[in-house]
Amino acid sequence: MLDLRNLTKRFGKGDSAFTALHEVSFSIKEGEFFTLLGPSGCGKTTLLRMIAGFEPPSGGALVLDGRDIAQMPPNRRPVNTVFQNYALFPHMTVAENVGFALSAMGRPKAEISETTVRMLDLVQLSHLAHRKSGELSGGQQQRVALARALAPKPRILLLDEPLSALDMKLRKEMQVELKRLQQETRLTFVFVTHDQEEALTMSDRIAVMNGGRIQQIATPRELYDQPANRFVAGFIGETNFLPAHCTKGLLTLPQAAASLPVSYADGPVTLMVRPEHILLGETQASALTLTARVERLVYFGTDTHVHLQAEGELTLIARVQNGMRSGAPYREGETVTISLPSEALRLLPQEVA
Amino acid sequence: MDAEARLQQDDTRRRWALALPAVTIITLFSILPLVLVVVYSFLTPGDFGNVKWQLSFEGWFGVLFERDIFDDTVSFSDAHLTILGRSVALSLATTFITLVLGVPTAWFIATRPARQRAFWLFMITIPFWTNLLVRTIAVQEMIRSEGVFNSLFLWLRVIDAPIQMMFTNFAVLLGMAYVFLPLMVLPVYAAIEKFDFRLAEAAYDLYASRLYCARKVILPIVRPGIIAGSILVFIPSLSAYVTPRIMGGGKSMMLGNLIEMQFGQGRNWPLGAALALTLTALVLVALVWYTRLTSGKRKDV
Ligand SMILES: Nc1ncnc2c1ncn2[C@@H]1O[C@H](COP(=O)(O)OP(=O)(O)O)[C@@H](O)[C@H]1O
Numbered sequence A: 001m002l003d004l005r006n007l008t009k010r011f012g013k014g015d016s017a018f019t020a021l022h023e024v025s026f027s028i029k030e031g032e033f034f035t036l037l038g039p040s041g042c043g044k045t046t047l048l049r050m051i052a053g054f055e056p057p058s059g060g061a062l063v064l065d066g067r068d069i070a071q072m073p074p075n076r077r078p079v080n081t082v083f084q085n086y087a088l089f090p091h092m093t094v095a096e097n098v099g100f101a102l103s104a105m106g107r108p109k110a111e112i113s114e115t116t117v118r119m120l121d122l123v124q125l126s127h128l129a130h131r132k133s134g135e136l137s138g139g140q141q142q143r144v145a146l147a148r149a150l151a152p153k154p155r156i157l158l159l160d161e162p163l164s165a166l167d168m169k170l171r172k173e174m175q176v177e178l179k180r181l182q183q184e185t186r187l188t189f190v191f192v193t194h195d196q197e198e199a200l201t202m203s204d205r206i207a208v209m210n211g212g213r214i215q216q217i218a219t220p221r222e223l224y225d226q227p228a229n230r231f232v233a234g235f236i237g238e239t240n241f242l243p244a245h246c247t248k249g250l251l252t253l254p255q256a257a258a259s260l261p262v263s264y265a266d267g268p269v270t271l272m273v274r275p276e277h278i279l280l281g282e283t284q285a286s287a288l289t290l291t292a293r294v295e296r297l298v299y300f301g302t303d304t305h306v307h308l309q310a311e312g313e314l315t316l317i318a319r320v321q322n323g324m325r326s327g328a329p330y331r332e333g334e335t336v337t338i339s340l341p342s343e344a345l346r347l348l349p350q351e352v353a
Numbered sequence B: 001m002d003a004e005a006r007l008q009q010d011d012t013r014r015r016w017a018l019a020l021p022a023v024t025i026i027t028l029f030s031i032l033p034l035v036l037v038v039v040y041s042f043l044t045p046g047d048f049g050n051v052k053w054q055l056s057f058e059g060w061f062g063v064l065f066e067r068d069i070f071d072d073t074v075s076f077s078d079a080h081l082t083i084l085g086r087s088v089a090l091s092l093a094t095t096f097i098t099l100v101l102g103v104p105t106a107w108f109i110a111t112r113p114a115r116q117r118a119f120w121l122f123m124i125t126i127p128f129w130t131n132l133l134v135r136t137i138a139v140q141e142m143i144r145s146e147g148v149f150n151s152l153f154l155w156l157r158v159i160d161a162p163i164q165m166m167f168t169n170f171a172v173l174l175g176m177a178y179v180f181l182p183l184m185v186l187p188v189y190a191a192i193e194k195f196d197f198r199l200a201e202a203a204y205d206l207y208a209s210r211l212y213c214a215r216k217v218i219l220p221i222v223r224p225g226i227i228a229g230s231i232l233v234f235i236p237s238l239s240a241y242v243t244p245r246i247m248g249g250g251k252s253m254m255l256g257n258l259i260e261m262q263f264g265q266g267r268n269w270p271l272g273a274a275l276a277l278t279l280t281a282l283v284l285v286a287l288v289w290y291t292r293l294t295s296g297k298r299k300d301v
């Protein structure tokens, strides 16, 4: 439906030129909840603004339904944006804000009011239709911005960190609400966030970005289980990285006695293992087994984080679920045997961290 | 009297004491002169200026009517009405011209990068720090018969004889528009500078054309600045004295000059006072209309 082909964006000219996006390519499918995830400054807003039409690309193509729209002005693109700061018109009522796009298109009065009523219903704000937009709370403004962008039935809805200004509780509610809206309207959403948890819970697919480059595009589960590189592994969830070595199909970890057969190119590798996959006080047939000292226990309610120190300055964090028995399963200073099961290990090319 | 009531009385007394300087200044410089003008307008003119302390309505009568010196017949005096009409018309025209020139100028400055804006604002305000008389005479120098424009056009053979521009309504208008332009630019600039251009972006995203966005989003939000600028230009234009005196001479007189005349050669202080009060009333009407416009904005739309 929407294809980005080698989209590049440079700001400035000559020596001070700065490339905010490097040859970004991907496709978004009809009806998909697609998320751009990455740290602040990685180019998410720039990419979104290019799709909306506010930033002309410096190179590449932007194809919507088979047509290159790279040069089309924003007011002709069937794409609407929910802005980060909402950008509601302060001199208009909620209803006038929601009906703005249809009025601008010169639609008949009856259609405008009918759509406005329906949209306000959709975001559960009918009772505030005649309020000025400045008299609303943050969460309500958010809903108005959403209704306003949905009213003209865009092909794609763009959302730039729409929840970042809300407090935690409201934010969780709006996450559910947004997802419901997306499923109800079957609209294509392109959602921007720097919050990995938000991205994981809401998205059909996520594009992880860093430094103006796409790092990986995958479903939330794939991203978590099979991160393509160290950046993705570190950005999504918590992870342990261990320097290891591959020789002739055997993976060796300096701290572990035995080695594991793997199919991976020879040379130094980075071993990745999630904290919840580390087994404490157990051994398993196909695993790397080592001994470590318990440095610190951090209690988190549902589980406890066990900070471990192995030979050679290797620190690991394991996560142990808290059972119904009270009391800590380990004591600080104790030495334990830990195993890293082979199915929990991911091999990543070694990078300079 | 119980303690509480006494405390309260002390409090009231203290509040009055605090307000005393302000009340004194307002009384001395605002209310007293106004009362004086009202009183003078109901007195009889003295033989060599000043007033005689004799009640008379001749001053107010003279605003619109004339009494023949010989046979005492009363006739409608359209001379004053013409001047009044000219004052209002020239002030409206000045406001209109400064609007047409000032709004795009303010827009231009407000949309420059932040560092450049100070420079442009400085350029706009330089004339403001120059003496009004000097500025007006500079305009005169441009348009008088031997002035810059006429000399240039004569030299270019665009015209055969100098065009008479001085002492016309055009001259007064040109002078006033030039002198009052900064009063329009500054408040409009302040309003545009505060405007959040992300709103224009949102409108553009929601299928608005540039014109629709200007009409429905930008204009309503910067309107208070435009109204403030219009009032700031209209009111001093209405009571302008120096500019019409130099640019219009005796031919294109405005209310300010007419009033001055009554206190000078006219030697009719009561008439001057009555005319001054008429001018004040006009200004009040403009101000009331202004407050209606700005507060009404919140109710309707
Ligand atoms: N108009 C601009 N001019 C110059 N640099 C810009 C401009 N807009 C964004 N950038 C730069 O591009 C990079 C990406 O910005 P942005 O897309 O806003 O990041 P994000 O939304 O992921 O936080 C940043 O380094 C930012 O400074």
Ligand SMILES: [Mg+2]
Binding pocket: A044, A045, A161
């Ligand atoms: Mg951003």
